[in-house]
Amino acid sequence: MPDKFDTSLPPFDCLSDSQQQRLRDALDVAYFRAGETIIEADEACQQLYIIIKGSVEERAADGQEIFAHYTADDLFDVRAQLDARSRHHYQALEDTLCYLLPREHFIALYQSNSQFAAYFDGNLAQRQQLLDEAHQQQNLAEFILTKISDDNIQPCLIVPHDTNLTAVTQAMRDKRVDAALVKLNATPQYGIVTRTNLLHAVLLDSLPASTPVSQVATTPVISVNKGDFLFNAMLAMTRHKVKRVQVLDGDNVAGMLDLTQVLSLFSTHSHVLTLRIARAKTIDELALAAGSQHRLVETLFNNGIHTLFVMELIATVNEQIIEKAFQLVVPPEMHDRCCLIVMGSEGRGEQILKTDQDNALILQDGIDWPGCAQVMARLTQTLHQLGYPLCPGKVMVNNPQWVKPQSEWLHTLSDFVQAGTENAVMALAILADSHAVAGNRALLSPLQTHLHQLLADQELLLATFTRPALQFSVPLTLFGKLKTGKEGLDIKRGGIFPIVHGIRALALEHAIADNNTFARIDQLTRCRVLEPETASNLSEALKLFIKLRLRQQLGQQQDPQSRGMQQHLDISVLSRAERDLLRHSLHVVKKFKEWLGYHYQIRD
Structure with missing residues (x-):
């Protein structure tokens, strides 16, 4: 047939040129009138159907349950190709035109091409991976997926702790290196010394030249592991503001990576951005640096970089912007006497583009700070100037309700748990994702511990806490089709929030300290709260929702009127494979919500 058949769509893009040609040669075309039965339940099915135009409904054999609607580019019934018999009934809802791929040709392709087979066999994670691979560009993506190996590790000089400065300098010159690791007494710890240190x-x-090098070495040495992604070395340097990392192979030192070497491979200049943030001496300078963050996100996303990598890098950059704003606004003498925390998506490390501010301040007990309110008002305005919109719910440090001494915060958490009202539970949900970004970060830890202790045995409260995750309906019709309103498909309420909030509730129940939803899912799997397949599907579904939403946000960024629509997806711009993944992912959410309702005995 049909040379017109589009083999660039997954999974047909996995086929070799010769397999694609055999596919085209085997295809036929069939026409079905509205209301006509295409496949009878419990009968043999001799071909795979790929819709050219029209609409098809899938029903249970008894006709009582509708499973899905299919439209242009969708394919059915894959299960029948493998089982040789269809379990369900398929009927044309309107005049429909389909490509027909004979079963024997489908089976031949399935058996001879593992990637093609994986698309049909795999869970949501495998199918998303295949789609990502189909869309992924090279250049930057190749860097992201490059692993730390002997090809990119630099050998490093290791000297004993009692080596004098003259000997170390001579050794560094002989080896033509600008840094050395210092073996300290406390094995296997190391320090690091650079030419600048000397x-x-x-x-x-x-210091005299005879001084032992251990006296000038810097500790601790930031480490990454051989076999890890090179991108993680970049993240470690960015997060800890260092130019070198030690590479470990098990317990042994394999070598070193330095900033110049990594930047020569990485062209997005993320570290340059963080250096500009660190060097900013005024709010205006900081604003100029922060303004380039959007371009960094766009560059990474448009070059096919995995969403989780982008999320982790931008979370680190966001934290440094907010920390720098704190340092510029808050008087230096107060830096160690208070702690700025962020909450919401920023607290979970899941914010990519800047969203509404959600922050609070923990004050050290017993301090007297008369100008606190004025300083916090200025900090809120500064963050607004840096691109973080004001929170409509006023969860910000310019609101006295979110600025309290540590002991008062502890009492507040207890009061929220005891009250158990809708507003109290919402406040607990906000505080459950707290992350310290500036000041004395140790002030937050007792609050987190206290919150987990308070909720450990509160089954009724946890049920109330979880209920909002079940409040919004999944955007699927009764027929299993994607459901959209005038503004599009509400992916935040229908997809993202149920996963994030449901996982948050389970993390609190099981005293899991991680804030990030993906880390929480991993920990819940380790605790055997979630089945591995369920956990994998939830992670992949959330990644897909975030990715699709981010793509639309980047497209709308130039339109200030579009901000309110950023949680809605325009599914008309999605490919057939993306619609299929989105529908599958929303079914994952639907099943998770049913499981949560059963787990917490929530009855509506």
């Missing part, structure tokens, strides 16, 4: 020790600190 220069400062001799010229600025006037």
